[in-house]
Amino acid sequence: MESEPPLFQILVNDRGWREYEVFIQRFVKAARQLAELEGPASIATITIERRQFYRWMHGELRSAPRREASRVLTFMFQLPVERLFAPAPTSSRSLRNEQVESSSASDWYEHDAEDLVTAAAQESARFAVRAESSNVGPHTMEQLESDIRRIVTTYPNRPVGPAFREVRELRNRAFELLEGRQPPQYTRDLYVAAGVLCGVLANASFDLGRYEAAETQARTAFMCGELAGHNGLRAWVRGLQALISYWEGRPRDAVRLSESGSAFTPEHGTAHIRLASIRARAHGQLQQANDALTALHGADALRDQLTSEDDLPGGMMAFPQEKQLFYASSTHLWLGGGQHLADAEVRAEQAVNMFEAAPADQRRLGEMSLARMDLATARLNRGDLDGAAAQIHDVLAVSARRGTESVRRRLGQFARTLAQSPAAGSPAAIGMHEAIAAHHEHSRAELAPGGTP
Template sequence: MEPEPPLFQILVNQKGWQEYDVFKRRYQEAARELADLEGPSSLATAPPPEKRQFVRWVRGEVKTAPRSEARRVLQFMFPGIPLGRLFAPASTAGTSPDLRGPTESSLEGQLDYGAEDVVMAAANESARFAARAESSNVGPHTMEQLEADIRRIVTTYPNRPVGPLFSEVRALRDRAFEFLEGRQPPQYTRDLYVAAGVLCGVLANASFDLGRYDAAETQARTAFMCGELAGHNGLRAWVRGLQALIAYWDGRPHDAVRLSEAGGNFTPEYGTAHIRLASIKARAYGQLQQASDAIAALNSADNMRNGMIAGDDLPGGMMAFPEEKQLFYASSTHLWLGGDQHLSDAEARADEAVCMFEAAPPESRRLGEMSLARMDLAMARMNRGDLDGAALQVYDVLGVNARRRTESVRKRLGQFGRHLALHPARSTPAAIAMREAIVAHQEQIPAELPPGVTQ
């Protein structure tokens, strides 16, 4: 019997990195991005593993921990998976010895990954369901409970740690799939497809927040297919917006524009989906330095907000696009465009967004979005020389993100740190303290609140 392959081999095969030259290129790209986000700059030029070392990793022939730079890069390439599990046989990865240094914890990330990569496994399950659906036994009380559970999840999502919530949403999605595979009365079929699509959309958003863009895109495709089968324009438009958002954060602004425009082909009867699409498109145009297109998209979002009919055809919560979120999308757009006037506009909009986020009761604050608005405000203030004002926002974000980590906030902190390192006041005690706090935060194990507990 052949020995079981290590989890590392399975994952590189899934990602198409099994050839050494491909893996080497991906490794170097990850090292450069990690150097930009967290430092030190020397990490960008650290030598990749030699081919014979890569072959040993693939075979699971690992006796000692990789060097410290390689550990950091590997953890960045395979987020949430401890090295002891990465190089162990897949079926025993959950009980393998820890190959990391003595100061590193054996628990990483917000999910407990064992033999199975939980996020990608969930994405694959959604994909398999999509294939079956293209080729039950539900009554009104069942649907009422399912819809109530969905409303609770989308309402509490912005305030809860992502990892513990992921398993709860996945279980509820599985229940919706099971209903659809049964023999429900025809009048419930559309509602079930909408429910399944919303839950896949939540899983896509959670996968995105965990930094798993590949899994997020798979979940989003299944969510969109459910919207197609239900003929639900609100869901289709929202999912296209999520896909555009993933492309924006993945550094693909042209794709973000294309997906935003594609979402505009689906016209919900009411709600905020199109305002969100226009706002995402504005940020993507800002990233592309297409100022006139970016401002036109912002104006379009404003006009739609002014003419919006109250209510939404989706369950609200994380799927709604409130005014404060639109404001910080506008601030991000102005930051991309740069210049004194855009910088002033960015600061004003970010400041207003933060005030609106803070006005919500603590148990219902949208923590990740509020943190991103604070990072926009910090960047604007730093660029006009107000380091003390920037520091107030950064330290608040560090405290919140230690309890509810998301990939987007982690990236923004890294970008801020990189810009701070180039600032004329970078050698002042305030700047040095901020940079050290950001680096320490990026290296620490994330703290979690128990499921359902708010701060």
């Protein structure tokens, strides 16, 4: 009696990977993803020979695959290697049940309910892609653009980690579509979609304190904008690159990148207002008061001329009035002095009020916290400890739900300024310092640079 084929053969045939050239592409791609997700980096170079693949297909194993190859196979199929190379179940129903039970058990313990709902929606979207006669059609693009609008709208209000995982999955889908064949009219739209998603991943990497990864994602996003010929995307990405430089303490690079972005004229929107506002903060960091104020006035003039919405999907990619106000408050804080501190406080308070006016589930939490940090710093510098403390405690409450590296840094800067102030020994100052220290201790593991998002 002929022996049952290995489960590996059934799964490979079911996925359409029965040819070595097809399978090895999937294997190499999985190895790279595993290296990026779990490490070590050397696993990205793992491959297998043609002869070995066909031995696996026919169950002719002389020994178990070596450890690195086993890890890649487990990552690809979400099943242990021992099970992959055991005889396949005789019933296709039992095979499906086994896969469902294995994946659902691990999903339940590794992801929250929101992740499972998102995964189910993604599975349905992928089915719709396969059901269309071409690689990309109207429904595929409609679904992709709908997912992107949802992501950029909800990102500012969600914890960064779960959002990162969802955006990464969607970006991979866009990449896979671009690798296939699609009607020419959809190629540009796919490049814009992939660029936006890489831009969101860059922003998320930045929020997680992974600046090098953020810069890599931003470069890919800009390349997609170049390939699509989309000035709005190119200008937005240049702004993000300038923002990363600003936070890394490279204000001259931030000025250069923001000026470079201004060369791309989008058809609509706020991208140039954002670039001017970022440039103002960088000039402020450099103590170049005239240039900083000129950039702020330029941003105000562009706001007055604004007649239409962005040609990007909005949400986190838009630059609303309240965000412009707190960029202005940061600029005035850098410049220092009595009048600039007063201007910083006024603009930061206006920004906080506007952020708070949004419905609770639509508030831009990280940006609102940064505006509160500006307001707290301005009040501290004019001796209003109670006013500063009210803002700090609000920031800590939000950061416990949605922590970002930029807010963590600003809290650390505030704590150092507080320790050097004449009121450092007051009960209000001691209370703020202890609350910030406790928050840093609690969030260190989540936000420490070098962790895996």
